[in-house]
Amino acid sequence: xxxxxxxxxxxxxxxxxxxxxxxxxxxxxxxxxxxxxxxxxxxxxxxxxxxxxxxxxxxxxxxxxxxxxxxxxxxxxxxxxxxxxxxxxxxxxxxxxxxxxxxxxxxxxxxxxxxxxxxxxxxxxxxxxxxxxxxxxxxxxxxxxxxxxxxxxxxxxxxxxxxxxxxxxxxxxxxxxxxxxxxxxxxxxxxxxxxxxxxxxxxxxxxxxxxxxxxxxxxxxxx
Amino acid sequence: xxxxxxxxxxxxxxxxxxxxxxxxxxxxxxxxxxxxxxxxxxxxxxxxxxxxxxxxxxxxxxxxxxxxxxxxxxxxxxxxxxxxxxxxxxxxxxxxxxxxxxxxxxxxxxxxxxxxxxxxxxxxxxxxxxxxxxxxxxxxxxxxxxxxxxxxxxxxxxxxxxxxxxxxxxxxxxxxxxxxxxxxxxxxxxxxxxxxxxxxxxxxxxxxxxxxxxxxxxxxxxxxxxxxxxxxxxxxxxxxxxxxxxxxxxxxxxxxxxxxxxxxxxxxxxxxxxxxxxxxxxxxxxxxxxxxxxxxxxxxxx
Numbered sequence: 001x002x003x004x005x006x007x008x009x010x011x012x013x014x015x016x017x018x019x020x021x022x023x024x025x026x027x028x029x030x031x032x033x034x035x036x037x038x039x040x041x042x043x044x045x046x047x048x049x050x051x052x053x054x055x056x057x058x059x060x061x062x063x064x065x066x067x068x069x070x071x072x073x074x075x076x077x078x079x080x081x082x083x084x085x086x087x088x089x090x091x092x093x094x095x096x097x098x099x100x101x102x103x104x105x106x107x108x109x110x111x112x113x114x115x116x117x118x119x120x121x122x123x124x125x126x127x128x129x130x131x132x133x134x135x136x137x138x139x140x141x142x143x144x145x146x147x148x149x150x151x152x153x154x155x156x157x158x159x160x161x162x163x164x165x166x167x168x169x170x171x172x173x174x175x176x177x178x179x180x181x182x183x184x185x186x187x188x189x190x191x192x193x194x195x196x197x198x199x200x201x202x203x204x205x206x207x208x209x210x211x212x213x214x215x216x217x218x219x220x221x222x223x
Numbered sequence: 224x225x226x227x228x229x230x231x232x233x234x235x236x237x238x239x240x241x242x243x244x245x246x247x248x249x250x251x252x253x254x255x256x257x258x259x260x261x262x263x264x265x266x267x268x269x270x271x272x273x274x275x276x277x278x279x280x281x282x283x284x285x286x287x288x289x290x291x292x293x294x295x296x297x298x299x300x301x302x303x304x305x306x307x308x309x310x311x312x313x314x315x316x317x318x319x320x321x322x323x324x325x326x327x328x329x330x331x332x333x334x335x336x337x338x339x340x341x342x343x344x345x346x347x348x349x350x351x352x353x354x355x356x357x358x359x360x361x362x363x364x365x366x367x368x369x370x371x372x373x374x375x376x377x378x379x380x381x382x383x384x385x386x387x388x389x390x391x392x393x394x395x396x397x398x399x400x401x402x403x404x405x406x407x408x409x410x411x412x413x414x415x416x417x418x419x420x421x422x423x424x425x426x427x428x429x430x431x432x433x434x435x436x437x438x439x440x441x442x443x444x445x446x447x448x449x450x451x452x453x454x455x456x457x458x459x460x461x462x463x464x465x466x467x468x469x470x471x472x473x474x475x476x477x478x479x480x481x482x483x484x485x486x487x488x489x490x491x492x493x494x495x496x497x498x499x500x501x502x503x504x505x506x507x508x509x510x511x512x513x514x515x516x517x518x519x520x521x522x523x524x525x
Contacts, residue, residue, distance in 0.1 A: 063272045098440075099436055104280075
């Protein structure tokens with residue numbers, strides 16, 4: 001009983017299952033999580049079957065990296081100098097986008113609190129299919145200086161597939177640029193298929209995520 | 224009207240030229256912005272790569288029928304404006320279908336894409352889209368007022384609403400351009416153009432860093448590709464409209480490219496100098512200075 005109360009404390013009352021009486025006395029059952037959101041699972045999208053076309057598209061994807069403007073930890077302070085005159089990442093086709101629907105690269109910039117992880121998963125799942133994760137700083141590799149913190153995760157690749165790690169605490173913008181160049185090489189070699197990996201191992205990732213996020217009040221996959 | 228295959232072919236070729244020129248122009252202008260900020264900036268071919276990438280994204284979601292139709296309406300607004308716009312004066316083949324439509328139709332196409340986009344983005348359901356739409360429609364309403372007054376002034380001056388006739392009346396030397404014969408209407412029109420091209424200080428519709436991207440917040444992949452294609456076409460065609468109205472049109476492609484570049488550069492020049500207005504400041508500004516010039520232009524030519 002007490003456990004149930006604990007869970008309910010976190011739940012958004014708007015998302016609760018309830019009965020609604022219509023104007024002509026008809027009674028509906030409304031379950032917003034089911035009604036408002038799709039409960040489909042992510043799909044695996046195969047690359048183009050013609051190798052030359054896929055190579056060309058991969059080149060375009062590599063040269064046009066749109067980064068989601070979502071700073072998770074202290075590393076997000078490295079992004080402004082990256083885009084401004086000193087380092088000017090626009091030269092390499094790196095541009096920032098404010099919405100997950102239009103972005104391809106997610107920079108996890110430093111430590112990830114459990115509360116942030118939930119938002120990160122939502123945003124990551126909303127990004128369209130060829131999507132890449134660039135993990136910044138040692139906090140994403142083994143927890144770094146927050147390895148024994150009660151509220152941060154230690155290994156990012158337990159929760160979402162990571163393409164490139166940039167080690168350091170904090171890595172400077174040069175290191176981040178090197179990480180972008182490494183990511184470009186991977187995409188051009190056709191190895192940027194981590195989004196499909198996420199779809200294939202969806203149950204494993206979801207189980208890991210639910211193990212650590214206690215107040216899970218969103219659909220399993222955020223379309 | 225009989226079907227003319229040659230004319231159709233040249234119109235489509237013109238559309239291709241205008242599309243690519245629009246992409247190149249947007250890249251040049253972004254480079255100008257970067258150099259002002261002491262950056263090197265994007266490579267000049269970046270818009271094409273972005274377009275290919277956007278069309279090549281694999282997964283797409285939809286929010287409903289209007290969500291699909293929004294970009295379609297938007298691009299039909301841009302292409303419609305192109306179809307009825309005379310490109311090269313004196314050439315039979317580059318006049319598009321400008322004899323079939325007049326200025327009122329062009330004004331309508333300017334607004335049409337905006338309305339379609341509002342419906343589509345509204346179905347996306349994102350709060351930032353709704354804010355962007357309400358800002359966009361209120362700003363465009365006040366832009367239309369001085370622009371319409373300037374065009375009515377031109378209609379009184381040349382005694383016609385046909386764009387082709389207005390351009391033809393300006394031929395035979397730069398002293399015949401509207402900018403010299405009707406400077407007050409030109410000022411009203413060029414100030415309204417600043418809002419129509421939505422660069423800073425009037426870029427609060429998309430307002431990057433503020434309401435993340437405004438109406439297209441939910442648009443991605445091929446939807447966004449269509450919107451970007453339309454933006455490239457629309458910028459050139461909008462500049463071409465003002466070239467035809469005020470700066471004597473173009474008699475060859477070199478003149479066309481030079482004049483559209485300079486007209487577009489006018490809004491970029493103002494954009495890198497002035498910071499963004501808030502919506503109430505922007506509406507008040509359009510109802511003050513350009514509107515006064517517009518009314519003056521009418522009174523002087525009544």
